[in-house]
Amino acid sequence: MLPMDGTVMVESPSLEKLVQEFAALPGIGKKTARRLAYFVLNRPRQNIEPLAAAITEACEKVKRCSLCHSFAEEDPCPICQSRRGAKTICVVEKFSDILPFENAGIYHGLYFVLGGVLSPLDGIGPENLHIPQLIRRIASEGIEEIIFALGSSPEADSTILLIDKLLSGSPVKRSNLARGIPMGSELEYIDEVTVLRAFESRTGL
């Protein structure tokens, strides 16, 4: 425990390991990781075991739905099960993008998690996304409309373009979420591209 240079290791190995594991989480730096580790050690045993158990349990129970690729304990997931037969599918990048739709309660169709968007610079090509599965599902379930909800970026646009091309000849309706000024925002803080798109897509009163 006493290194060669005479200094003492203040943090024990298992504490240091816990700090490293927390620091590996996204958005958690070394300092926050250390704070979390101390917090965990300060809590009574019975209050902290649930965290470790929840991690293990979630990793064991939660799987990907084979139809829409969202997280679920059952396969197909509750949404795919309960909305079987719906003819509209909303294509999102990742599972968490489903939540705003469900929270708003505005949409009652199916979802499809693409698993990302095309991004050659990050090495994400069509083969890394669930594009073939989407095309197959559209055909096999007789989907009539696809709504792309992929966010607003050149990568998202080229992903939509590719899927649109793969579906050329198919009668399925395709739409994209409207681009424009978000609610509650002040115009002076909006970037130029958003203003440009909002201007081009201006709607009659």
Next chain:
Amino acid sequence: MLPMDGTVMVESPSLEKLVQEFAALPGIGKKTARRLAYFVLNRPRQNIEPLAAAITEACEKVKRCSLCHSFAEEDPCPICQSRRGAKTICVVEKFSDILPFENAGIYHGLYFVLGGVLSPLDGIGPENLHIPQLIRRIASEGIEEIIFALGSSPEADSTILLIDKLLSGSPVKRSNLARGIPMGSELEYIDEVTVLRAFESRTGL
């Protein structure tokens, strides 16, 4: 899985539980907790099990040193063991306050973790701190100097005052970290109390 009102639970119970456990950590809100949970589920199994294991292992192995109350796997902790016989003790609020001293390499004496500072509004009285243990240790180990490193707050000041009073009559030397302008800061952004203290404690050139 289909609630009475016809809406579908998007997140599975074990996913929801994981989100809640993350959100119970300090400084982690519901949104960050959700992001962490998705990250955990997205990682391959073998990369995430170490997190759960590290939590369990740290909780099992890391204890409080019976002499200084800092976290350690051994008792006494490495610092108390290797510096046995030192006559100076540095009193800190919590374990993490030891790190800046050890990182700076400026201090080679003992430490003592008080476990907090007096804060009647938060219900923290003398009985919640390790004050009797500190007094006992000072006597039994023949400590000659106490350095208070309790941060700069009225609560810290009243804690120091109480310990000072309990030691009245004892020949032990007591000192407090200097208060003043921190390194690298611009005077215009320093609060008045800090400026006042720095002015009062100004040192000759």
